[in-house]
Amino acid sequence: METDPSEATSAAPSPPRGVYFDGMSSKRRVVALTLSDTLQIIEDGEMLAGWAYADIRRADSPPGLLRLSCLTAPALARLEVRDPQLGSDIVARCGQLEENLPNRRGVAAIVGWSLAAAVSIVLVVLFGVPLAADRLTPLVPDSFERRLGDVADAQVKVIFNAKRCDDAAGQAAFEKLVGALRESAGLDNSVQSGVLATPIPNAFALPGGKVYLFDGLLAKAENPDEIAGVLAHELGHLRHRDSMRELIHNGGTSFLIGLLFGDITGSGALVFTSRTLVTSSYSRDAETNADTFAIETMHRLGRPAKPMGDLIFRVTGKEGGHGLSIVSSHPLTEDRLARMSKADGAITGAPLLSPAEWQALKGICGSGKI
Amino acid sequence: MSLAQALLPSFALGLIAVNEWWVSVGSPPPIPDGPQPPAVEKWWAPIDAPLESPTAPGLMFSGQRRDFLGLVARGAALELITVGFYRFWLATDIRRHLWTNTQVDGDAAEYTGRGKELLVGFLFALAIMVPIYVGYFLIGIEVERLKALASITLFVFFYVFGQFAIYRARRYRLTRTVWRGVRFWMDGSGWAYAARSSLWTVLTILTLGLTLPWRAAALERYKMRHCHYGELQGGFDGRGWEFFKRGWWLWLLVGCLLFGPPSFNDILRLADRPPLPKSVIDAIPFYYIVVSLAVPFIYAVFKSIEWRWWIAGLHFGQVRFTSTLQYGALAGLYWKVIGWLLLSGMMFAAYLFVGAWSIATIGKLSMASLVSGGLRGNVAMILVAATGYLMFILAMNVVLRIYLMRDLWARIAASTRIHNIAAADNVASRGDLASALGEGFADSLDVVGF
Numbered sequence: 042m043e044t045d046p047s048e049a050t051s052a053a054p055s056p057p058r059g060v061y062f063d064g065m066s067s068k069r070r071v072v073a074l075t076l077s078d079t080l081q082i083i084e085d086g087e088m089l090a091g092w093a094y095a096d097i098r099r100a101d102s103p104p105g106l107l108r109l110s111c112l113t114a115p116a117l118a119r120l121e122v123r124d125p126q127l128g129s130d131i132v133a134r135c136g137q138l139e140e141n142l143p144n145r146r147g148v149a150a151i152v153g154w155s156l157a158a159a160v161s162i163v164l165v166v167l168f169g170v171p172l173a174a175d176r177l178t179p180l181v182p183d184s185f186e187r188r189l190g191d192v193a194d195a196q197v198k199v200i201f202n203a204k205r206c207d208d209a210a211g212q213a214a215f216e217k218l219v220g221a222l223r224e225s226a227g228l229d230n231s232v233q234s235g236v237l238a239t240p241i242p243n244a245f246a247l248p249g250g251k252v253y254l255f256d257g258l259l260a261k262a263e264n265p266d267e268i269a270g271v272l273a274h275e276l277g278h279l280r281h282r283d284s285m286r287e288l289i290h291n292g293g294t295s296f297l298i299g300l301l302f303g304d305i306t307g308s309g310a311l312v313f314t315s316r317t318l319v320t321s322s323y324s325r326d327a328e329t330n331a332d333t334f335a336i337e338t339m340h341r342l343g344r345p346a347k348p349m350g351d352l353i354f355r356v357t358g359k360e361g362g363h364g365l366s367i368v369s370s371h372p373l374t375e376d377r378l379a380r381m382s383k384a385d386g387a388i389t390g391a392p393l394l395s396p397a398e399w400q401a402l403k404g405i406c407g408s409g410k411i
Numbered sequence: 412m413s414l415a416q417a418l419l420p421s422f423a424l425g426l427i428a429v430n431e432w433w434v435s436v437g438s439p440p441p442i443p444d445g446p447q448p449p450a451v452e453k454w455w456a457p458i459d460a461p462l463e464s465p466t467a468p469g470l471m472f473s474g475q476r477r478d479f480l481g482l483v484a485r486g487a488a489l490e491l492i493t494v495g496f497y498r499f500w501l502a503t504d505i506r507r508h509l510w511t512n513t514q515v516d517g518d519a520a521e522y523t524g525r526g527k528e529l530l531v532g533f534l535f536a537l538a539i540m541v542p543i544y545v546g547y548f549l550i551g552i553e554v555e556r557l558k559a560l561a562s563i564t565l566f567v568f569f570y571v572f573g574q575f576a577i578y579r580a581r582r583y584r585l586t587r588t589v590w591r592g593v594r595f596w597m598d599g600s601g602w603a604y605a606a607r608s609s610l611w612t613v614l615t616i617l618t619l620g621l622t623l624p625w626r627a628a629a630l631e632r633y634k635m636r637h638c639h640y641g642e643l644q645g646g647f648d649g650r651g652w653e654f655f656k657r658g659w660w661l662w663l664l665v666g667c668l669l670f671g672p673p674s675f676n677d678i679l680r681l682a683d684r685p686p687l688p689k690s691v692i693d694a695i696p697f698y699y700i701v702v703s704l705a706v707p708f709i710y711a712v713f714k715s716i717e718w719r720w721w722i723a724g725l726h727f728g729q730v731r732f733t734s735t736l737q738y739g740a741l742a743g744l745y746w747k748v749i750g751w752l753l754l755s756g757m758m759f760a761a762y763l764f765v766g767a768w769s770i771a772t773i774g775k776l777s778m779a780s781l782v783s784g785g786l787r788g789n790v791a792m793i794l795v796a797a798t799g800y801l802m803f804i805l806a807m808n809v810v811l812r813i814y815l816m817r818d819l820w821a822r823i824a825a826s827t828r829i830h831n832i833a834a835a836d837n838v839a840s841r842g843d844l845a846s847a848l849g850e851g852f853a854d855s856l857d858v859v860g861f
Contacts, residue, residue, distance in 0.1 A: 060518075062592025067641060067838040069518070069591060101511045103473055103519045117592045117840065119521075143500065143526070148489065151500060151526075155493030192555040292548075300537070 057127040061089060064115030074122070076130060082120060090114060097135045099142055107131065110141075166297050171323055174290040178282050183249070186285055190249025193284075197253065203237040206256065211236070211405025214398040218269055219252070221393055225341045226276050226334070234272070238406040242356045246275040248284035256406040262352055265394040268402070269342075270335055270349020270381075277334030283327045291320055324370040332377055336384045343390020350378030469832065472824040474512030476817065482508055483812045487805040498854075499533065500526030505812065506584070509820055515590055516832045523594075524587035524847070532583070532847025533854050540852070543572075570612075572852070574605035578634070579849020585638060586845045591835075596842025599637030601849070607633055620662060625651030631721065640727045641838035649724020657716045661709055668702045707749060711742035722827055729834035736826040744814045744822075751810040759803040766795035 061072040061082050072089065075081040079091040092111040100119060102108035107128040109120045122128045132138060198204070206212075219234045234252040242257040252275045254268070262268050278284065336346040357374045371377075394402065486501035503526040510522035551565055578601040585595045611626035628651035638645035715736050722734035770791050 064592045065840055067591040067593040067835060067840075069836070101507050101521050101523075103512050103514070104475075106519065108519075108521070115592075117523075117589055117594060119592045121518075143504070148500075151497060152489065152493055155496035158496065159494045188552055188556065192552050195555060296541075 057122075057124060057130075059123075059127070060121040062117070062119045062121075063089065064118030072120075074120075074127065074131075076134065080120075080131065080134075090118070092120075094134045095136060097131075097138060098140060099138050101142075109135075162297050162300065166294055170290055170293040170297070173293060174286045177289050178286045181282075181285055186282070187249035189285075189288070190247045190251050193247045194251060197237075197247070201237065201239045201241070201255075203239040203255075206236045206238050206406035208401070208405045208407065210398075210401035211403075214394055214402040215254075215405060217398065218265065218393055218402070219272060221342060222269060222273050222276055222338060226273065226280060226338045228276060228280060232276070232279065236405050244271050244275055246278040246284060248282075248288070250279055252276065252279065258352070258356070259403055259405070261355055262403075264348060265392065265399050265402070266339070266344050266348035267352035269344065269393050270339055270346055271352060273335035273338040274331045274349065276338065277331035278327070280334060281327065281330060283331065287320075287324065287327065290323055294320055321370045325372050328371045332372075332380065336381060340384070340386070342393065343388060344393060345385045345388055346381040347378070347385050350374075350381040354378050469516055469829040470824050470827045471514045472509075472512055472821045473514060474508055474817065474821070476813070479508055479817045480809075480813060483809050487809050490808075491801065491805060496530075499529035502526075502529065505816065506587075509817065510588065513820075513824060516829070516835075518591055521589040522587055523589055524584065528583075528847040529850055529854075532849070532851035534851070535846075535848050536851025536854070539848075567609075571605045571609045574608040575601040576849055576852035577608075578604040579845070580853040581634070581849075582845040583847050583850050586842065590640070593641040593838055593840040594842060594844075595638065595640050597638050597845070599633065604630070604633055619666075622651075624654035624658065627651065627654060627717070627721075628724075631724065635725060638727075639842055640835065641840045641842070643728035643730070643835065643838050645725070645727045647721075647724045648726070649720050654717070654720045657720065658713060661713050661716075665709060668705065707745040708742050711740075711745050712738045715739075715741050718823060718826075722823075727835065728838075729831050731830045733828045733830065734823070734826045735828070736823065740822055740826065741819065744818055748810060748814050752807060755803055755806050755810075759799055762799045762802075763796060766799065767792060770795070 057074050059072055059074050059082075061070045061084070062068070063070070070084050070089070073083045075083060079093050080097065081088055082090045082092070090111075092109075092114060096112040096114075098110050098112065100108045100110045102121070105123065107122040109122070109131070110116070111118060111120075122131065215234070215236060219232070223230070223232055232250045232252065234254070236254045236256055236259065238256050240257040240260075241255050242261050244252070244254045244258055246252050252272060254272065258271065259268065335349060339346045339349075353374050482504055483501075486497065486504065489497040490501060503522075503524055506522045506524065510520045513520050547565060547568070554565065578599075582597040582601075585597045588595045608626075608630055611622070611629060615622050615626050628647075628649055631647040631649065635645045635647035715738050719734045719736050722732045722736075725732050
């Protein structure tokens, strides 16, 4: 303390001192402090500033240092005090010293608001997004949906490395089957369909009115009603515009859940898991509706729906018994089969394909290829 | 999702905060080559202590490890409770700790940013990003119509945008950095930086990394000449060539280790010699396991070279810096992180096993059905696994922040010497605050850098 000769001569009982930065330049000033009605900052007998105690705020500082700012001074003006006695004298006079610094109450507020935000996001995901998907889907123009369909079409062909089968007799049988279903379902002739040469047993509908049947499913089918049911199910997706709805639903859900978890840095897997849980429950509803549509379409043709259930069961086997399958995108196969069996009445319609046509359809991708 | 992916953001976040060290470069002991700073009275010095200890480090990090551990552990818990929203305040608290405990020429720096600014920046960024994402989606459809899966190339746009975000985020942090009552600030254009950075990245990829030093030099030149401390302009005069001279052998080493043994066989074949025996070929996977042990060492040496080169190239006005960082100075930190990663990974695995076993016991499932995937889709198991995974990630975040933010920064600070600090004795303040929008972009794009 007694090291600066100029300071040593300034006052008889050396006043308490601090280091002052005026916020206008980086000049480091050793100053004397007087605690009168304001905190007076004095350098070489000249008063640099007088800070009202009510305006003084604490600024971040390392341990052992009291660093102060003042609301009425330049924003970056700082006064640093190291003497604990002087520090506590100043602290005792400043009523709102801690007001600008984050504190416990602030953390509680953050937690509270975060939970509120989380609850609101979850509610929007569970109720708002499905509603929005339902309301927005009819507003999407058909032309846009067809463009999406073209894109999906190209991607499917790349991903499955598949080409369309075009055996003439098979194609004729396939068109007859789809035509009958289409008429029964009340869809116009913009529906396009085809069989793809890939051993995966599946079928799906693309946005914009495309239905694809995989050869792998044909190979597992034992009669035309099985295939007809599956196609009717896919036509149901088209009719309900489920692809578009799912696109909006998935997009919205991903966005909101991503927002929720932000990054607990690396919570990507969690985002994925929770999104799967939400979207698959939504997708199960869509599948159930498509099944209903398929059952009605088949019954209108006087044909049974149960064969479709048989075919799916043949492909997946029994699915239950693994705990609750809430991550599954489809209802359990055995439940679907049971529902279709129960719905069926007497068979009143003629077979959809003749045995010859059925054989031609089975061979649409070239016999014995699978 | 791989563990590496899961950890990358936090890892990189660590690097950001630590790399912000330029805020806190401090004065070294009086050095022979610069004019001596005038003796400043340290009024709090004990009476009999020398005024200016000749051995006192100019740049000093005085933060307690314990305090930082408490800070990040509490922050991790709050992140969990607030489903991630606390990240803005945690990042702020971490910076406040690192900044205020860094003393430059005896005076501590200060971080004046606040979590709320980051939150607002994030929300604004989100509002801007949503139309961009929708536009990206629509353009993607048109591109896909031309050629399937061609829209993957659109990610280039997000890379460039990420570079822009990095520049703007740095600007935010810099304008919140205060030393001796004067703030740092930054001008220049984020897009100009993004263009430079992206073109250099293309060149670096084409040359298999050989032009990395020149990329770093060019980008640092741009960034640093737009950095200011008050009216002192920053600058960078490190040469890519110097960086290359110190690090070229690492590049060669990595190339040899990666491609050496497999291509040896090709060389033999080209030379019409008999190929390697099958036992040697079979050993190649083991070879790569051994090589992977060398990766942390190589990376640590590379980082130490880069830091030294970078620090020596910096200046603010006449204030210059040097670093005495040794090649091996950082390797220990990376190994500690790997050690903790393995330990927590094993604990996670054990926890999963115990969880599965308890669920099976309670649910009276046989061991055989357990092995054949009987718990797949089981809600209880999903919850158990998700909780465990979350704990694992949070624990790793704490580890990464301690070693790769705090400890790394402490080592860099201790190795840094400042020359001619007297040039910063009376610098007039200038420059305005920048918004946190850039940080928001960086957050929503998951990009990091400094």
